[in-house]
Amino acid sequence: MATMKAIDIKGGKGPIENMFINDIPRPQITGSQALVKVKAFGLNRMDLLQREGLYPLPPQAPATMGVEFSGTVEELGADSEHGFKKGDAVFGLAYGGAYAEYIAVSTHMLVHKPDELSWEECAGIPETWITATQAMYLIGRFAPGKTILWHAGASSVSIAGIQLSRGDNAAAVYATARSDDKTSFITSSLGATAAFNTQKTDWADEVLKATDGKGVDVIVDFIGPEAFSANLRAIARDGTIVNLATLSGPKLKPEHEQPDMTLFFRKRARFEGSGLRSRDEEYQGKLRDQLVEHALPKFKDGSFKVYVEKVLSWEKIQEAHGQMARNETKGKLICTIP
Structure with a gap:
């Protein structure tokens, strides 16, 4: 079985110090999913709760943290949404799994990355703006x-x-x-x-x-x-x-x-x-469409801005979680995967 590196938690849950980079199985895609090679992922407060075992995961979510990311399409499922192909630069929202080298995600929750925005900016859009x-x-x-x-x-x-x-x-x-x-x-x-x-x-x-x-x-x-x-x-x-x-x-x-x-x-x-992560794919997909229709053009022309507080290598995930826990941010914390 193919493996990949991902942020894992010693004992399955615990304090910041329990996070480390581990080798885990690479996800397999089915149906309308794509396998995306992750370039960057955004942190959200739910990640802190999930790390501590205090966030109820939806049944389709993997154990790996992270719901928003940017990257490139590596594989496509047989029923994937038209308009995506291998090699496409994308960003998107997932039920989990973004703290990893690869993520399996529905193509209904992917958006083509605009040239005007960086990988780091795109990784900070999906969860917060949706x-x-x-x-x-x-x-x-x-x-x-x-x-x-x-x-x-x-x-x-x-x-x-x-x-x-x-x-x-x-x-x-x-x-x-x-x-x-x-x-x-x-x-x-x-x-x-x-x-x-x-x-x-x-x-x-x-x-x-x-x-x-x-x-x-x-x-x-x-x-x-x-x-x-x-x-x-x-x-x-x-x-x-x-x-x-x-x-x-x-x-x-x-x-x-x-x-x-x-x-x-x-x-x-x-x-x-209300909560977003517990919603079904159809509901989330409609919100993705609304984001693409109403917000994406304004990102492209600069009317809307993604405020990134700090970009860190994912090797500094403990530092990133600590900064979020201390409420020191005015904008997104983004981690990149070299």
Whole structure:
């Protein structure tokens, strides 16, 4: 059986120090899949949870971490999507397996790499931009002229979302972050209307002031319990709060602001949770098509930008995971495979 090198975890799960490069079987493709030789892969916060054994994997996901990558097509399955051939430069989204020299992935989740973008930039697009697209449009029901707020505004998904919001003519785009350095980046580099440091201000009050008491139409939330009450205060009537993660933990704690649950029916607000990795291939494929149609031309002409915080060789995967765990990034961490 052919083998390849991949990032593995001693004992199957554990701390950063347990990660190492190992020889494992090379994946076999079936049906509509392609075998892609990986040039670069992007890191995501779910990778930290998966490494620790705290992320429920979908049944079709391999044990190897990583869901976004760029590379070249090595083989194609008998039922692969038309338009791809051996040697094509591509990037894409997978259920897992990107921390490796080769990945088996559905051709329905591949995109041709534009000449205008580097391998590293392309590896930072799929998970973050498709997640932002899903949260904004399919769950949040965003439309031009609406207002929107992105929590964790310097995170990769929110960086994508802020650009998408501005590109689709939001009336105003707001964000939160936990440092002045990040709020400055959000307004000066990303062009958000305003960004609020949650360590210094009551961001919900600031949003209400900025919107003359109306609130925002869409909130995209990764924080969970700590932001729950403030989200209810800041959401507009008939607005939608989209929850994608719970960085503040799974449950409300006594020290958290306790929510006024009457705001739900008084504002006719919707609170909806969503995840991308657990979705089926057809659902993800439609989002890929939306990304290609709406965002890819703007990547090519420079209207949209992939913000890469740092590029490291995959031999420094422990350093990369450490930097992400410390929340030191304003953009993507990318690893390359020589």
